[in-house]
Amino acid sequence: MASQAIEAIRYRALIRNLVTKDLKVRYKNSALGFLWSLLNPLLMMVVFTFVFTKVLNQNIEKFPVFVLVALLPWNWAAASITLGCSALIDNRSLITKVYFPRVLLPISVVCSTMVNFILSLPALFLIMVVFHVAFTPWILYIPVIVLVQAIFLTALVMFLAPLNVYFRDTLVLVEVGLTAWFFLTPIFYPIEAVAPNLTAWMYRINPMAAIVAEYRTILYHGGVPDPLFMARTGATAVVMLVLSYFFFNRLNRNIGEQL
Amino acid sequence: MSWHGDRSSRSSDTAIEFRNVSRRFTLRHEQRSSFQDWFIGLLRPRGRAEEFWALRDITFSVRRGEAIGILGRNGAGKSTLLKLLTRVLEPTSGEIITHGQIHAMLELGAGFHPELSGRDNVFLNGSLYGFSRKQMDERFDEIVSFAGLERFINTPVKHFSSGMFMRLGFAIAVHMDPEILVIDEVLAVGDSAFQRKGYEALQRLKAGGSTIVFVSHNAEQVRSFCERSVLLVGGKMLDIGPTDEVVDHYNRMLQEEVVDASILRVRAIDDEATVIDRLESGRDLGIEVLLRLPGERHTTALFVALDLYDRQGLHLFGRTSELPDSLPLIDGAGPDTRRIRASLRGLPLAEGPVTIAVTLQRSAGPGVDTVDRQETTVEIDPVGMTGNRGMLRLDNHWDWEAPPDLADDPSSNIRLSRWTTR
Numbered sequence: 001m002a003s004q005a006i007e008a009i010r011y012r013a014l015i016r017n018l019v020t021k022d023l024k025v026r027y028k029n030s031a032l033g034f035l036w037s038l039l040n041p042l043l044m045m046v047v048f049t050f051v052f053t054k055v056l057n058q059n060i061e062k063f064p065v066f067v068l069v070a071l072l073p074w075n076w077a078a079a080s081i082t083l084g085c086s087a088l089i090d091n092r093s094l095i096t097k098v099y100f101p102r103v104l105l106p107i108s109v110v111c112s113t114m115v116n117f118i119l120s121l122p123a124l125f126l127i128m129v130v131f132h133v134a135f136t137p138w139i140l141y142i143p144v145i146v147l148v149q150a151i152f153l154t155a156l157v158m159f160l161a162p163l164n165v166y167f168r169d170t171l172v173l174v175e176v177g178l179t180a181w182f183f184l185t186p187i188f189y190p191i192e193a194v195a196p197n198l199t200a201w202m203y204r205i206n207p208m209a210a211i212v213a214e215y216r217t218i219l220y221h222g223g224v225p226d227p228l229f230m231a232r233t234g235a236t237a238v239v240m241l242v243l244s245y246f247f248f249n250r251l252n253r254n255i256g257e258q259l
Numbered sequence: 260m261s262w263h264g265d266r267s268s269r270s271s272d273t274a275i276e277f278r279n280v281s282r283r284f285t286l287r288h289e290q291r292s293s294f295q296d297w298f299i300g301l302l303r304p305r306g307r308a309e310e311f312w313a314l315r316d317i318t319f320s321v322r323r324g325e326a327i328g329i330l331g332r333n334g335a336g337k338s339t340l341l342k343l344l345t346r347v348l349e350p351t352s353g354e355i356i357t358h359g360q361i362h363a364m365l366e367l368g369a370g371f372h373p374e375l376s377g378r379d380n381v382f383l384n385g386s387l388y389g390f391s392r393k394q395m396d397e398r399f400d401e402i403v404s405f406a407g408l409e410r411f412i413n414t415p416v417k418h419f420s421s422g423m424f425m426r427l428g429f430a431i432a433v434h435m436d437p438e439i440l441v442i443d444e445v446l447a448v449g450d451s452a453f454q455r456k457g458y459e460a461l462q463r464l465k466a467g468g469s470t471i472v473f474v475s476h477n478a479e480q481v482r483s484f485c486e487r488s489v490l491l492v493g494g495k496m497l498d499i500g501p502t503d504e505v506v507d508h509y510n511r512m513l514q515e516e517v518v519d520a521s522i523l524r525v526r527a528i529d530d531e532a533t534v535i536d537r538l539e540s541g542r543d544l545g546i547e548v549l550l551r552l553p554g555e556r557h558t559t560a561l562f563v564a565l566d567l568y569d570r571q572g573l574h575l576f577g578r579t580s581e582l583p584d585s586l587p588l589i590d591g592a593g594p595d596t597r598r599i600r601a602s603l604r605g606l607p608l609a610e611g612p613v614t615i616a617v618t619l620q621r622s623a624g625p626g627v628d629t630v631d632r633q634e635t636t637v638e639i640d641p642v643g644m645t646g647n648r649g650m651l652r653l654d655n656h657w658d659w660e661a662p663p664d665l666a667d668d669p670s671s672n673i674r675l676s677r678w679t680t681r
Binding site for chain 1 (some may be wrong): 284293294295342345346347348349361363365366369370372374375379382383385386387388389390391392395
């Protein structure tokens with residue numbers, strides 16, 4: 001375990017290069033390419049705002065900010081799960097030719113999608129300014145939530161990527177699962193309003209609900225985060241990470257043969 | 260089963276040690292690779308899994324600074340051995356101990372991403388082997404000039420020719436100061452000047468104390484490079500010792516093994532597999548060959564060459580293909596008889612006799628290591644060739660544009676009028 005950690009540190013340049021590769025390939029080395037990637041969440045924001053404030057007459061104040069603050073972290077989760085799921089299969093030619101710590105492949109997917117998420121935050125801040133949402137010093141708490149989310153996503157991706165090697169339809173099921181998960185996560189609705197007596201349970205069984213709620217607390221409500229709340233979610237994420245890591249190593253041994 | 264690597268230990272004199280290493284593969288006839296298969300598998304008894312030992316009880320060690328050759332024909336276990344050595348696969352049993360950073364040239368440019376520039380790929384490739392950005396910075400210029408790609412290094416590698424691709428891969432590999440370098444028949448990269456440069460680079464690495472594992476079925480390359488060699492046959496280590504002796508052993512083995520193979524019959528056939536001696540011009544020509552190959556599987560590579568000649572002996576076509584390890588026996592024929600068929604779609608010959616030569620040989624090169632050879636002749640009937648001259652049957656017609664007034668008049672017979680220039 002310790003020797004593997006040392007090895008991963010030795011290969012830190014690889015994570016960095018894999019992340020830059022992902023970003024460069026996605027944006028094809030152009031700034032415009034990056035702007036295009038911002039357009040998707042902003043358009044989604046417009047659509048949701050139209051549907052919920054005009055069509056369904058929901059009365060949520062500053063709805064664009066309300067929804068965007070949840071949509072961006074959700075997009076990060078969805079992107080890293082779909083891309084991470086096929087991280088091993090997509091790099092088949094590499095895995096069967098070169099030895100390197102393969103666990104870095106799913107990790108680098110979470111990192112590159114995280115960079116993408118962080119780069120999209122200024123767009124959120126801009127929308128906040130437009131709608132006169134006040135910034136509080138608790139904005140500095142964002143890195144804590146990002147860290148918890150990154151650990152949680154790494155755990156998921158480390159579990160799904162090797163599974164997808166053995167069962168190639170994992171990705172199909174994951175995509176269906178993501179759609180369901182999207183609706184079960186309070187992204188375009190406040191969970192307290194929909195199911196007040198299920199709220200606590202929702203936060204317990206769905207870490208994404210807790211994570212999204214926390215971003216919303218500090219950015220949309222301008223409230224003070226409850227440190228215990230993130231600590232619980234963080235602890236869940238760390239336990240999941242350890243379990244997935246063992247799962248990954250277990251399946252990793254035969255991956256060279258399975259691919 | 261275990262694997263131990265100790266990067267720092269320069270003190271040890273041994274670079275690589277295999278101790279009773281075996282590797283088993285499970286060939287499942289129904290591979291379960293989806294949940295659906297898995298659920299069906301739960302209901303139905305499992306298909307019999309066939310076990311196959313790619314390597315069996317391999318023990319040898321390599322000193323630091325030594326070059327060792329691994330010889331053997333296809334399927335002898337060479338690739339499995341390399342994959343175990345480079346940790347792509349783990350051994351089923353036994354132990355592999357290596358001292359030093361391993362760099363493998365199994366497939367040059369394996370880690371390249373087509374959309375990235377040559378420059379980005381150099382850094383990405385370096386980091387795959389655990390090199391830091393700084394370490395790669397120090398080597399970058401040398402790598403680029405070695406590969407001769409100064410002008411193209413900022414171009415995405417998808418625009419590289421295959422030669423440029425491999426040259427860059429080779430240049431990276433030899434500049435990583437590998438303590439152990441594993442090479443799988445990649446010396447045939449680029450033009451002869453680059454090959455010489457590559458060969459010299461490898462010699463320099465060797466002189467500098469790198470351990471080299473060289474895998475090839477070309478015995479002469481191994482002879483020129485390695486002091487010692489290992490001979491693998493069917494996953495077992497048949498011989499280890501000075502390269503000259505092992506190469507001789509290998510060559511002797513190759514010769515003994517195929518002495519029995521022969522061509523029984525070569526015949527031209529048509530679409531319905533009927534034997535023919537005449538064929539209409541432009542139709543498909545089939546060639547049926549009966550071979551006598553003793554034994555279930557032959558353990559040496561066998562190649563079959565098909566060549567066509569015209570009546571003056573002009574070489575019209577030629578192609579050499581490797582025979583599979585095992586061919587089914589055919590019923591009702593003599594013992595050890597196997598049949599292969601070739602087909603040439605729409606033979607583009609106008610007329611005249613064509614000589615079909617089938618050669619069974621031990622290596623892929625033209626006219627080398629011939630085991631047996633037979634010929635047959637087919638007469639091509641010039642059907643539908645009225646008005647054509649020459650030996651080839653080619654689709655042909657002229658196109659021209661008629662002036663509008665003439666072209667519009669269906670009764671006009673005047674077709675050839677003037678060429679328009681655009």
